[in-house]
Amino acid sequence: MLNLQDITYMHPNREMLFSGITFTINKKDKIALTGNNGAGKFTLLQLMAYKASPSAGTIRTSALPYYVPQLTNYYNSFSTAQVLGIEEKIKALRKITAGNGDLNDYVILDDDWSIEERFKDAFAYWKLDEVSPEQVMETLSGGQKTKVFLAGIQIHQPEIILLDEPSNHLDSESRKLLYEYILNSKSTIVVVSHDRTLLNLLPVVCELNAKGITTYGGNYEFYVQQKQIESNALSQDLQNKEKELRKARETERQSVERQNKLDARGKKKQEKAGLPTIAMKTLKNKAEKSTSKLKGVHFEKIESISNSLSQLRSEIPDGDQIKLDLDDSALHKGRELITANAINFSYGPGNLWKIPIGFQINSGERIAVKGKNGKGKTTLIKMILGKLQPNSGFISLLNGTAIYIDQDYSLINDSLNIYEQAQQYNTKLLQEHEVKLRLNRFLFSREDWDKSCRSLSGGEKMRLILCCLTIGNQAPDLIILDEPTNNLDLQNIGILTSALKEYKGTLLVISHDDYFLNEINITQDIIL
Known part of the structure; x- marks a missing residue:
């Protein structure tokens, strides 16, 4: 126990x-x-x-x-x-x-x-x-x-x-x-x-x-x-509370307008009746107090509803607020991106693979690279990116743009702060407030903008990379991920999964997480 x-x-x-x-x-x-x-x-x-x-x-x-x-x-x-x-x-x-x-x-x-x-x-x-x-x-x-x-x-x-x-x-x-x-x-x-x-x-x-x-x-x-049932109930509560707030504000507006009309009508009657100035002022003060009291009642009710609404909004899971809004890849679906013909590699005596590897990757495909530890998955990715050349065979290089997100999140420059890192991807010259708005959408608030990238967790670095992609806006033709879920918690895995589901380009993933691969709709395997 x-x-x-x-x-x-x-x-x-x-x-x-x-x-x-x-x-x-x-x-x-x-x-x-x-x-x-x-x-x-x-x-x-x-x-x-x-x-x-x-x-x-x-x-x-x-x-x-x-x-x-x-x-x-x-x-x-x-x-x-x-x-x-x-x-x-x-x-x-x-x-x-x-x-x-x-x-x-x-x-x-x-x-x-x-x-x-x-x-x-x-x-x-x-x-x-x-x-x-x-x-x-x-x-x-x-x-x-x-x-x-x-x-x-x-x-x-x-x-x-x-x-x-x-x-x-x-x-x-x-x-x-x-x-x-x-x-x-x-x-x-x-x-x-x-x-x-x-x-x-x-x-x-x-x-x-x-x-x-x-x-x-x-x-x-x-x-x-x-959690989904709780989320649905929270969404319903939010809608009901927002509706209640709108109704309370409309009731306040109508009540104030009605009171103002009554006050104006009363003032005209008083003027026709020729009441003394002191009596007019007394009646005016009473009318103003009545209007003020009416506004106070409505203010308390509206403030109470607003506070309840703020509390409900604070309970919305952070990840539910994130959306990956990228332009589509410039390459049409089905276009040949990479072809490998009988390739092999060696770090010493003997080849890495007993049987040379051959495959073709077309635009729009979602492919998993699988194999036991030490079977050359990362080596294959480096060849696809042109960082290594095969010892035998031939591999054509990508004619397009690629993003490689490795296990160390090397796309993030640890010497920069979060805002400076985001600006590195600001190729469309967004205004400063627009960049900061994107950072906020990916859960980096004002307090985070000056934080060093070196201090970020794996999940935070992954979120920052996704944010940077939206700042650059043009989607890469190919996204390659190397064990992307290893350093993420469930919330950040959910964020990454949703982002990859929205992505319309080509996806190449090294992962032992079959649940994750199924969620991001992997349809083909390259098995080493």
């Missing part, structure tokens, strides 16, 4: 991240923890893992949780056995079995005679057969590093497992192993992930938001449906 009671967390600068978080995860529960960027999912997972301390509140667990981190570069200088906390046990076991162990070695081993066997079995399950306990993490790929931590689950067999973006950097085969393990596991599991296929395996979704934790008793698809 995992219990959080009235948890508050403040950053070192005393800025509040969240407060009053209270919820319980029972034994064998499997939940997805979702929430927008900045909501505090990473921090909450760190608190559950006892890797950080809350500013207030208590956390109780029935056992020490096992934590699989998203960011693994911190462990580069450690061996795999050190990372998993089993180095001393393996050393002790080897000394004992070699006949030169002492009493201290038996104490360290603590009767865990199967530790090395479990290491081998777990690493074999995750296709890490060639990786030894002594191998340094720095020598492994991003996907292999993640799998080392995943293998630790089978080695330690923990009661509680906390997973932070566990499918990041995993190829399709490794993702299937992860899905299978989570389905069959009897442990209590909490997952933070943007992998919708993985989230659909979990029977409960808990959303971290400004109000605390909201629990949805169903998988991710159910969660999306409920």
